[in-house]
Amino acid sequence: MMTKALIFLRRALLPMALAALATACATAAPSKEPYIPAAYAPKPVAQPVTDQAADAKFAAFVRDFRATAIAAGIKPETYDRSMAGINRNPRVEQANLQQPEFVKPIWDYLDGAVSDKRVASGAQLLAADATMLQKIERRFGVQPEYLVAIWGIESNYGDQMGHLNMFEALATLAYDGPRADFGRKELIAALKMEERENLDPKQMTSSWAGAFGQTQFVPSSFLTNAVDGDGDGKIDLWHSPADALASTALLLANAGWKDPGSWGCEVTLPAGFDYADADIDTVKTVEEWKKIGVRRANGEPLPAGDVHAAILVPAGAHGPAFMVFDNFRAVLKYNNAQSYALAVGVLADRIKGGPPVMAAWPRQEAPLTREERIAFQNDLKKLGYDPGDIDGVLGHKVRASIRAYQKAHGMPADGFATEDLLVRMERDLAAKGG
Numbered sequence: 001m002m003t004k005a006l007i008f009l010r011r012a013l014l015p016m017a018l019a020a021l022a023t024a025c026a027t028a029a030p031s032k033e034p035y036i037p038a039a040y041a042p043k044p045v046a047q048p049v050t051d052q053a054a055d056a057k058f059a060a061f062v063r064d065f066r067a068t069a070i071a072a073g074i075k076p077e078t079y080d081r082s083m084a085g086i087n088r089n090p091r092v093e094q095a096n097l098q099q100p101e102f103v104k105p106i107w108d109y110l111d112g113a114v115s116d117k118r119v120a121s122g123a124q125l126l127a128a129d130a131t132m133l134q135k136i137e138r139r140f141g142v143q144p145e146y147l148v149a150i151w152g153i154e155s156n157y158g159d160q161m162g163h164l165n166m167f168e169a170l171a172t173l174a175y176d177g178p179r180a181d182f183g184r185k186e187l188i189a190a191l192k193m194e195e196r197e198n199l200d201p202k203q204m205t206s207s208w209a210g211a212f213g214q215t216q217f218v219p220s221s222f223l224t225n226a227v228d229g230d231g232d233g234k235i236d237l238w239h240s241p242a243d244a245l246a247s248t249a250l251l252l253a254n255a256g257w258k259d260p261g262s263w264g265c266e267v268t269l270p271a272g273f274d275y276a277d278a279d280i281d282t283v284k285t286v287e288e289w290k291k292i293g294v295r296r297a298n299g300e301p302l303p304a305g306d307v308h309a310a311i312l313v314p315a316g317a318h319g320p321a322f323m324v325f326d327n328f329r330a331v332l333k334y335n336n337a338q339s340y341a342l343a344v345g346v347l348a349d350r351i352k353g354g355p356p357v358m359a360a361w362p363r364q365e366a367p368l369t370r371e372e373r374i375a376f377q378n379d380l381k382k383l384g385y386d387p388g389d390i391d392g393v394l395g396h397k398v399r400a401s402i403r404a405y406q407k408a409h410g411m412p413a414d415g416f417a418t419e420d421l422l423v424r425m426e427r428d429l430a431a432k433g434g
Contacts, residue, residue, distance in 0.1 A: 051088075054176070058088035061175035065184070074191045082191060082201040086168040088175070095208040096177055106314045106339050107361035113153050113343035114350060121157055122148045122351040132242050136229060140249035141259035146327075147245045149347040150334065154216040158241065161214065162207035166190055170210045170219075179209075186210045189219035196223075197235060205238070213237030214244035217251075225251040248334075255333035256326060263331065263345035264324035266297040266358055267311070275414040276403050278313040278321065280329075280338065280396075285309070289323065296323075297358045314338060316416025320359035365418050368394075376417050379425040380405065383432075 062083050069079045104112075126133065126148050133144035155161045170190055173183030190210065194201055206212040210219065217226065217237055226235045229246030237244045269278075270293025286307045294311065296302050302323070309323045322342065331341040346357060368376070370392045377387040377398060385401035399415035405425065407413040 051090075055088055058172070058175045062086065062171060065171075065174070065187070068184075069188060069191055072188050072192075074188065075195065078191055078195055082167045082194060083171065086165060086171055089164065089168050089172045089208075092164070092169050092172040092208045093177065096173055096179055105361075105365065105367045106342070107319075107363055108367070109339050110343055110346065110357070113340075114347045114356070118152050118156070118347065119350040122152050122347065123353075125151075125157060126351055129241070132229075133245065136242075136246045136249050137259075139246070140253045140257075142249040142252050142257050143259065143348075145348040145352045146252070146263070146331075146344065147248055148351055149344045150215055150248055150331075151241070151245060152347060153340070153343055154211075155214050158214045161205065161216070161238065162212060163205050164208060165202070166204040166206040166210055166212060166219075167201060169206055169208055173210070183210070186219050189223055193219045193222050214241055215248045217244075217247065221251060222247070225254060251334060252330050255330040257330045258326050261327050262303070262325060263327045263341070263348065264309070264322050265302070267302075267321050267323045268295050268297050268359075269311070269313075269321050270294065275313060275317055275412045276407060278311045278414060279399075279403075280310050280312065280324070283308050283310050286323070294323065298355070312338065312342070313414050313416070314342060315362050315365075316414040316418070317412040318362045319416075320357050320361065368417060368419070368422075372419070372422060373417070376402075376422055376425070379422070379429060382429055383425060 066076070066079050066083075070076055122145075126144055129148075130144070133147060136142070136147065137144055151157055167187070167190060170183050170187040173179045174187050175183075177183075187210075190204065193199065194204065204212070207216065211217065212219075214237055222235075222237065226237065226247045227243070227250055228235050229242035229244070230240050232240075235243050235247070237247060267289075273292070273294075286302050286304075286309050289309060289311065290302060294302075297320075303325075307325060309325050312322045312324055313319060314322070324341075324345075328341050328345060331344050332338070335341070350356065373392040373394055374390060376394065377390045377392070380387040380398070380401045381390070383405065385404055386397065387401045388395070388397035394417050398417075402417060402421070403413040403415040406415070406421075409424075
């Protein structure tokens, strides 16, 4: 079991471990890392990993998958050209094993995703590209500030699009590991994209996960949602912001985007609010939330009419609260992480001149290590709750279990995992002889 003393010891030793790691990595040859949104950023692999068995398995996959690709309609010459010279990429494997865990607390993630510099750059682009963005809005019904926000978070406005060979990255995911099915599906889609658009496979660069271009589409999303935004007769998400932003708008429209409409807003909650209701799946009309005392944080009125909304408290009862609408859910279909969707909404508001988040974040709460997150899951299971797979990812099922534990012990059921809560569960287990 993990006591408070052990947690404090781990915190004390962490700076020394990081210093040692920095010294060790300083000798590695510099390289440009593929862009990964901050919430999913893995630790880089300092040096290539040599594994002859894995290399042999990778080579066998590349050889054998050729028949699968051809059966899916890919020309043999397309496959041979695209897969020639690729190798198993240990950096991709490392990133794949470490994602999709959130490695930063929500406030740190928002500090980076919605930095003052990104807000200023977004506001400048919103004005400079107004004609293009308004044309896209008329065509697809998505407000320009949201497109610019996604552009900023996904690639820092085209500055960080990933520089790996797309086919090598996807084949590394596809040959083995937890995302093999995803990798195989996207590898076929990338080959179809190459044929459809007559692309040079050597120029098809991506992140470690195969996401590419100004707004980081995956190949299957390209096949479904990509459109020509600049009218030049081709679709180029790498070099044409108009193509990338129009495609993003179509994806959001297909995901249920409503215009006019907001993603949501920051709210204040009444005394005695039942935090068990603060969940993306607990949907009520705005009028119902108003009746129990939910108010907009800036004093402005909440939307009128039969608008449905959920309440989120991403940092628990001691942090900001947000009311989110259908457009928030549309962004989740772009990237299924609440921190990401929240960042898009807050950045869009800031780009339009809105204020930052008003309530204070509980920055005194130290981020949990993977070992602590696994301890949370194990302890919940031992205490009779169902946290799902023991994988170190505190997802929806874990938060629901935490809420149930909190409610059973008379605490605000906000589902927020902290060190203090972990210590309390450890004590409960000790008392039960667990």
